[in-house]
Amino acid sequence: xxxxxxxxxxxxxxxxxxxxxxxxxxxxxxxxxxxxxxxxxxxxxxxxxxxxxxxxxxxxxxxxxxxxxxxxxxxxxxxxxxxxxxxxxxxxxxxxxxxxxxxxxxxxxxxxxxxxxxxxxxxxxxxxxxxxxxxxxxxxxxxxxxxxxxxxxxxxxxxx
Ligand code: RB5
Numbered sequence: 724x725x726x727x728x729x730x731x732x733x734x735x736x737x738x739x740x741x742x743x744x745x746x747x748x749x750x751x752x753x754x755x756x757x758x759x760x761x762x763x764x765x766x767x768x769x770x771x772x773x774x775x776x777x778x779x780x781x782x783x784x785x786x787x788x789x790x791x792x793x794x795x796x797x798x799x800x801x802x803x804x805x806x807x808x809x810x811x812x813x814x815x816x817x818x819x820x821x822x823x824x825x826x827x828x829x830x831x832x833x834x835x836x837x838x839x840x841x842x843x844x845x846x847x848x849x850x851x852x853x854x855x856x857x858x859x860x861x862x863x864x865x866x867x868x869x870x871x872x873x874x875x876x877x878x879x880x881x882x883x
Contacts, residue, residue: 728757730788731853732781734774735837736800739793740766742837742845746791749846756853775803782831783809790832791849797836804832811870816840818851825855827863 731750735743740763750758761777763769771794778790790812792800797814804812812832813824816839824830833852835845857863868874 726755728755729853730781730785731756731758731791732761732778732788733758733791733793734761734778735763735793736771736774736795737763737766737768738795739763739800739835739837742835742842743791743793745842746793746835746845746849749849750853753853771799772803775800776807779804779807779810779832783807788831789853791835791852792832793835793837795836795838797834797839801832801834804834808871811867815848815852817844818847821848821852822855825852826858829857829863829867 733743733747733750743760747758747760750756759781761781762774775792778792782788782790792804792812794800801812801814804810810832811828811830812834813820813828813830814834814836815821815824816836821833833849835848869877
């Protein structure tokens with residue numbers, strides 16, 4: 724019997740379309756992961772926040788799932804995704820960023836810039852992101868909790 728696959732919700736705007744198609748195929752070849760494509764479905768121009776919203780809503784609904792969002796730079800996707808509660812999105816241009824985003828920040832969305840990095844590097848970054856676990860140490864859990872908009876400051880006197 725096959726072990727449970729982790730769902731990877733993947734999306735792009737028009738600028739990231741080609742890279743998204745290639746990464747969807749790449750992830751689809753992996754036994755442990757299942758890629759679910761939420762668009763774009765053509766290279767027609769569209770607004771990256773719309774796709775970021777679709778992907779983030781799925782991730783929040785499905786515990787343990789991860790996301791990949793691709794636009795020209797990765798920046799617009801990251802900004803859009805990080806507006807959503809429960810989402811920690813990281814744009815990564817090297818493997819070490821993807822590794823640290825998982826280990827220390829428990830990032831659940833990887834953002835990539837199709838006009839910034841090539842396909843080989845994108846695949847390596849995806850591999851790192853998908854296979855690196857969160858370290859789950861108390862200091863990281865504490866810091867991540869403090870990212871949430873309604874988190875209380877550690878010392879109210881110091882925050883004045
Ligand atoms: C689209 O031209 C471009 O602005 C978009 O893909 C992205 O790079 C925005 O952050």
